[in-house]
Amino acid sequence: MNHALKPLLLASALLTASAVHAEVKVGFVGTLSGPSADVGRDQLDGFMLALEQLGGKLGGETATVVREDDQQKPEAALVAVNKLLERDKVDVITGLTFANVLMALQAKIASTDVPFVGSVAGPSAAAGAQCKPNLFVTSWQSDVPAEVVGKYLTDKSVKRIVTMTPSFVGGRDKIAGLKRLYKGEIVDEVYTPLSQLDFSAELTKLASQKPDAVYAFYPGGLGVTFVRQYQQAGLLGKIPLYTSNTIEGNALEAMGPAAVGAILGDTWSPGHPSDESRRFVEAFQKKHARLPSAYAAFSYDAAMLLDAALKTTKGNAADRKALSKAIAGATFKSVRGDFRFGNNNFPVQNYHIYTVARGTGGKPEFKMTEANVLKAHPDAYAAQCVAR
Template identity: 75%
Template sequence: MKKTIKYITLTLCIASVSSASHADVKVGFLATLSGPSADVGRDQLDGFNLALEQLGGKLGGARVILIKEDDQQKPEVALGALSKLLEKDKVDVVTGLTFANIVMALQSKIGATDVPFLGSVAGVSAAAGAQCKSNLFVTSWQSDVPAEAMGKYLMDKGVKRISVMTPNFVGGKDKISGLKRFYKGEIVDEVYTPLNQLDFSAELTRLSASRPEAVFAFYPGGLGVTFMRQYQQAGLLGKIPLYTTNTIEGTSITAMGAAAIGAITADTWSPGSPGAESRQFVTAFEKKYARLPSAYAAFSYDAAMALDVAVATLKGDVSNRKALTRAIATTPFKSLRGAFRFGSNNYPVQNYHVFEIAKSSTGKPEFRLLAENVLQSHADAYASLCVAK
């Protein structure tokens, strides 16, 4: 009889350990957390953590273990960090993924594992199309699309001659490709600067000399603050209208101050977006971090919410990574942006809007909705090239 009791006790202990192994979800957070564009990665992390806090530290009822890695915006560092997350930490899902060149460097590793990846910024054209992966999702956008919205807006407003300026990397080139897809006016000059360049005086002189009706620019993170200040210092902000995407963010708008006022920006979300969920998120983020959230924070918050409902459908058991991937692809979640779904290539189908940076009653710059649904239920141009699914 005693032996039987011991056997039953041991069986219960094993069952308890097995149950506990399914109670935790290991999330690898791989992002750019240092260097000149660290603000982007910081916003991703803070948005994700805010969601986790509101969810009680759980996803789908399962306790979260968050393991952070800084890719330093260096492909070789990112490769080493991802190897650690997959092989040593044995994470169940990877999120973050800040810059396009980093995502492209990770493509072979992403394709070689069943672990799902849920990126919240980088939306590389190649990874949306011919090099798409069934286990790679993006909650932000394909990088071209905010610029597509701006291109359409410029055409709607009858702007006939523009100059463009962006860092010389895949994300910047995607932005210009998107702009050209919808903007059919004359582009009188295209200026591409090194990704780490912080002095734009020569390029801004060149832009001014080309005498465009307007300028379209894309400079992410800390580069955006530097660019906007120098654009103002060069006397161009009031002289040549500035249209942009993903340069002026909630994180950076305070640092830009008066240099941002008057600029026009396009995106699927900003702190000026309507909707109760969006306003509640902005209020909660400001209360916790004492700054406005950027779209990157919102996209990362949504990544956590997408994971929450996906894990819930599996009753907290994420041991089957392919099942988790299917759950992410097929389980709707409530996005801060309103209407949202993953398209056939795991990239968003969503609406895009245009915002003006205006002076608030306190004199500080703020986002104001200028044109709603410039693009509606819009998918990216590369989805038809994706055959991985």
């Protein structure tokens, strides 16, 4: 070979490598249709708002987002993920709305080094024995928002409660979390089909049981229906309503006065007092003319996390294992304050109690009423994880 050509060939190879890494391709898989489509929509809108604020770049490289609707169906999610990995050649996948869908993807996630950064679903198995070095969750393990309510109920000496949730992985995780820290009596555990929209029979029975409180978890559009029917059944103000991830963002406006007085446990709501939270809420409302949910906030954080991780890799997303390592150790300013991943790639963070109160003009709004009920709190399954 002509030695004079070697520098030219080297320069060409470097330019080719640079071109390969000049774009970061993100696959978004979420529930964008059906009764709980609001959750997936908020995830997508939160992620895209962060990307817009980052100038359309992640780690300094231009980012494109390929979106797929899983229709809240595991089989549709698997088809979507296969397409994103094999045809679209994405560098990372985010979204991942419902726990049963995420659990159906476990074998596929294990078969690739591509990082998956979920921003809602946090099933217990994925946090424990089935944890993976390339699966991250920016929201929480599903039990924990209920754990903070369980502790609060115990601290307030609430003796007798009834629990209500859809019968799916995420709902059962919530009840498991509540039981972990609640020391009173659970009079009844009510599990309804995920598609059920009429709760009149269950609420009639609840009224007859006369518990000191009810803990309910109904995500997305189910939450709006449940809270409205709770008021219509005459239970508002009679049996205190405690919940996690039922009264969210724009759903609060749809619920209106029916939500006032409800008590929530979570790491973030629009009532979080941090500067990052206030800026995020203001920007989201300005762009979308609605209040963001925690799902939007966690997805916004997912984009900021990826930006921080890709800065560590100098924008190189091709080395999947290096990118996962960078995600695991990335630091960024979360809307919820202190945030880090535990050994299972699930958050270690603070959890608070919020109340829905009447705000300006009588409109309901979120108020943080007790901070750090659980502080720097890991989930209960991290000890079972040996993937990292």
